[in-house]
Amino acid sequence: MKTLIPGERILFQVPMKEYTTFRVGGEAECLILIQKEEELEKLVPYLNRIEQEYFILGNGSNLLVGDKGYQGIVLKLDGGMEQISVDGTRITAKAGALLSRVALTARDHGLTGLEFAAGIPGSIGGGVVMNAGAYDGEMKQVVESVRVMDSEGRIATLDNDTMEFGYRTSIIRNRPFIVLEIVLRLAEGDREQINARMEELSQLRRSRQPLEYASAGSAFKRPEGYYAGKLIMDAGLRGFRIGGAQVSDKHCGFIINTGRATAADIREVIEEVQERVKERFHVSLEPEIVFLGDF
Numbered sequence: 307m308k309t310l311i312p313g314e315r316i317l318f319q320v321p322m323k324e325y326t327t328f329r330v331g332g333e334a335e336c337l338i339l340i341q342k343e344e345e346l347e348k349l350v351p352y353l354n355r356i357e358q359e360y361f362i363l364g365n366g367s368n369l370l371v372g373d374k375g376y377q378g379i380v381l382k383l384d385g386g387m388e389q390i391s392v393d394g395t396r397i398t399a400k401a402g403a404l405l406s407r408v409a410l411t412a413r414d415h416g417l418t419g420l421e422f423a424a425g426i427p428g429s430i431g432g433g434v435v436m437n438a439g440a441y442d443g444e445m446k447q448v449v450e451s452v453r454v455m456d457s458e459g460r461i462a463t464l465d466n467d468t469m470e471f472g473y474r475t476s477i478i479r480n481r482p483f484i485v486l487e488i489v490l491r492l493a494e495g496d497r498e499q500i501n502a503r504m505e506e507l508s509q510l511r512r513s514r515q516p517l518e519y520a521s522a523g524s525a526f527k528r529p530e531g532y533y534a535g536k537l538i539m540d541a542g543l544r545g546f547r548i549g550g551a552q553v554s555d556k557h558c559g560f561i562i563n564t565g566r567a568t569a570a571d572i573r574e575v576i577e578e579v580q581e582r583v584k585e586r587f588h589v590s591l592e593p594e595i596v597f598l599g600d601f
């Protein structure tokens with residue numbers, strides 16, 4: 307591998323709690339910092355050829371890594387994979403760019419459409435994969451096209467329809483594609499108004515979400531016709547705790563790490579919540595969080 311990637315960017319036994327917003331998780335056997343598309347073009351087919359398992363990491367804000375870690379290679383988009391450029395009403399961003407930075411770039415250029423995303427702590431690559439959304443906005447509304455790489459290192463451009471965006475999902479969740487670059491199509495707007503809307507949403511987040519604790523945002527998808535947080539609260543689970551993991555008092559849809567949680571604590575809270583909500587309301591809660599590794 308050292309012939310494909312400089313040795314100093316190949317790290318071993320890497321604590322994943324340093325790479326996830328939950329701040330839990332054991333070690334990844336190996337983590338490679340990717341700075342150029344060309345590196346992936348060589349590395350990905352090689353890993354597939356030797357049947358080596360790998361995982362693409364964005365900003366780790368929707369991810370729970372098990373306490374026993376991950377016996378595989380984590381590919382983390384870094385450095386050169388974070389550029390953003392603007393051309394008229396189009397923004398082109400490399401997949402590793404933070405969604406919040408892309409949203410601020412849009413604001414600075416007087417482009418509207420991405421206000422909803424300013425407070426989502428993921429990378430834009432992760433945001434596209436998950437079709438991240440909030441306050442009536444979602445990535446589907448602003449994505450024009452997505453450049454992806456398949457497991458053979460071949461590059462293709464997928465348009466919005468081909469992305470099969472759905473509620474917190476896209477075609478990438480079921481296919482071994484790596485998102486490399488995204489083109490967003492926004493509209494001209496008023497910089498002051500865009501800024502005011504972002505501040506309003508940020509205020510809403512601060513007042514309603516337990517941002518002072520480590521978490522991965524909403525733990526569950528919204529079941530059709532219900533709100534996960536309300537079902538959890540009505541099941542009497544506000545503040546429900548196992549070890550250091552807790553259903554947030556402030557927003558029952560969030561499971562927080564109160565400081566000393568293990569990944570197993572968090573997973574147990576998730577499972578207990580699912581069981582009790584099912585028992586009480588006959589509704590199945592599906593985790594929004596992605597699970598990785600051994601618990």
Ligand SMILES: Cc1cc2nc3c(=O)[nH]c(=O)nc-3n(C[C@H](O)[C@H](O)[C@H](O)COP(=O)(O)OP(=O)(O)OC[C@H]3O[C@@H](n4cnc5c(N)ncnc54)[C@H](O)[C@@H]3O)c2cc1C
Pocket residue numbers: 327361362363364365366367368369383401402425426427428429430431432433434435436437438439440478483484485486517521522523524596
């Ligand atoms: C406080 C807080 C608030 C949040 N609020 C919201 C919200 O309002 N709305 C919302 O939708 N989400 C929210 N989230 C969840 C999370 O931020 C989003 O799901 C985000 O889009 C995940 O991006 P990420 O880069 O962190 O992805 P990661 O957690 O790193 O990865 C998530 C999945 O995407 C895959 N992936 C990531 N990058 C790529 C890539 N380049 N190519 C292929 N696959 C890739 C990973 O393999 C994994 O399967 C919140 C999280 C927190 C902690």
